[in-house]
Amino acid sequence: MVEMKQFTALSTGVDTIWIVLTAAMIILMEGGFALLEAGFVRRKNSVSIIMKVFVDIAFGTLCFYAIGFALMYGKDWSSFIGTSGFGMKGDLSHLAFPFSKETFFMFQAAFVIAVISIVSGAVAERMQFRAYVLYAVVMTTVIYPISGHWVWGGGWLGKMGMLDFAGSAVIHAMGGFSALAAAQILGPRLDKYREGENNVITPSNIPLASVGAFLLWFGWFGFNAGSTLSASDVRIGHIAMVTMLAASAGGAITLLYTMFRYGRADAPSVINGSLAGLVGITAGCAFVSADAAILIGAVCGLGMMAATYMMDVWKIDDPVGAFPVHGVSGVIGTLAVGLFARGKGVLYGGGWQLFGVQTLGLLVICVWGYVCTWIALKAIARIVSLRVTEEEERIGLDISAHGAMAVNTEDTLTLGSEYKKRV
Template identity: 65%
Template sequence: MDTLQQLSSGLDTVWVVLTAAMILLMEGGFALLEAGFVRQKNAVSIIMKVFVDISFGALIFYFVGFGLMYGKDAGGFIGTSGFFMGGDLTHINLNISHETYWLFQCAFVIAVISIVSGAVAERINFRAYILYTIAMTGLIYPIAGHWVWSVGGWLGKLGMVDFAGSAVIHALGGFAALAAAMIIGPRIGKFSADGSANIVPPSNLPLASVGAFILWFGWFGFNSGSTLSATNSSIGHIAVTTMLSAAAGSATCILFTMLRYRKSDPPMVINGALAGLVGITAGCAFVSDVAAILIGAVCGIAMVYATEILEAKQIDDPVGAFPVHGVSGSIGTIAVGLFAQPDAVREGTAGLFYGGGFSLLGIQALGLVTVCLWGYIMTWASLKLIQKVAALRVSRDEELVGLDVGTHGVPAYSQEDGFIDLQHLKKN
């Protein structure tokens, strides 16, 4: 390897490791966001689930997930090598090592399971959550990712485009979250006998907002890092479209909720920024700045309506996982088929509004529906199987006292002269 090639490889390695670390820091954002949105008595349970996401997610993806996702292709549907980072990986032809690439993809898989975590907050059984984490990181996400991102994946060969994961990560995770929320049911007291929704006040909105800011920061690694190259000329453009879409999502929610509710709704504004980030993830490298603003604005409004629809259907999603990730991820995936600039995706292609016709749009729609159905159905099936060996939901008493004390034996915030009878907890 000559000196110039060594320098290029070294720069790319530093860039990918750095952006992988930024994505991993997003777990701190998820932890703060969800802990701020749920009630105080369940804050520790959020933190514990994030540790499950990181620890079990990384190990299972190393053992199984990476091989299924990026291993040597078998019929366009599954990988057959790369388990424990061994076997034939020569088809992954990058300017970085396979271990570096694994690290970056590992950060992605941890983000996927964290999406589902919020939708089942305050009532899922901890053991069942560990088992589902294994299913998502070892099977559900890797196979969907293989279809789109691997060498030989059938959706990728058709021409589906998802630069950093609006479909593969966010729509998949969002529809998985929807299935999980439907199966596990709403929190006690969330809905009245007449079907109306009761407000469950967030415990700490400043904490949630800090979590959103950390996620916003990490998203620059999420999107720009997907170039896998420190010298890629599109990094700046990707960062700008990411920023503009998030700002548009947040600004739109500020104005829209002022008109709709007579007050600017803080949780909606927080989720509006995240919706804009999710929406731009698929097309951040391929759409113009103006298109990015439009995508973010549409995602922000759609997120508000989706949240209202869920409550009307009596589906309890405490942090808005489906409206933010499922709905916005779907919009962002379709937006590529509408707004992709000529030759930005590949030579000879463009979105519908740039004279490319319906070809790319149709492929995006097919891929989106496939990935969403896969996430929803496989989550439903996984949780039904898990239910045979572990309760999906905590007991009524545990839910009422809070998962922090009921499941983990410790509150998030200690009170002066307060004591917990751990022996009593263990007996019950």
């Protein structure tokens, strides 16, 4: 009996360390988001992007602690919403984990931070900072936790059998469609579609964006493998392998496509292709084979390229490709589970039931993110302006909103001083 208690205590301790470490890996992804987005936007908006990521972490964690966690993982009410655990207090006895509820909170808080960071890139270079803070509060307090409850918190989609191991739908598709709504409401950056033409706004620092992508890639192993919530889960190695394969396939297919299509390997496309593969495998990393993971990653890479092209056709300005990478790849990855899940997918003799559930759940979650973001931003617009002025946008949000530049030279210091005198 004593030996069993010691073994249980040791197992719980190891699981706790595993979950906290993988949560830290996911939080490090915020550094990836910051560098990726700072590299993709113009230099005059680099500080602005980084400050938005700090908003994601600081406000996202506090809002999820106070309200969001309870709505997502509290005692289920009508399969729609959680009703206990506000401020991590009250009855959470239904969370029957061997480790503490604080450990579980840390892991889930890392996820909610990632959701809002998806939107930050889509609104880059023209959203009013105060408006972004308000939207981040709404997203992390209400929008994400409620739809997350439907799948992971004991809600109706989870009860129907929807499979989304680490969040292709719950996090990425929902965040991607929220980003789409935000980009549409804000409108394109000045001169982006001048006279009906797509005027390419080149990234400011591709090496910086590349480092950001590598940090995200690293953190994704915590994202996916950490979702086992157990250090002794035998699936961890397989999850890590298929995560690597899907990301590699996404990067490889976009590299080959741009080489043959444009005669050169396009760096931003390859970066986003790798991330698209990561997004796509997130739902099925515990359910699909290695070969299926490669196919999923490749399809996500091509889907991202097609969506990026269509965004310009529709004149929707998404500076970092948030919707093509997260929204489109999240859709592909979630549906792929219905096809490739071993034992349950269509191609494994499981019939069409799972695919139908995946489709329904995906549709509901995407519509929820899009509509809620639309409503939230329209409501926020009644309180503060959503968009900066034309002068502020042309000068750059670093100086106009934060009074600092990423790189201070004599010219930028003079520009900042002149702007401050005028305002």
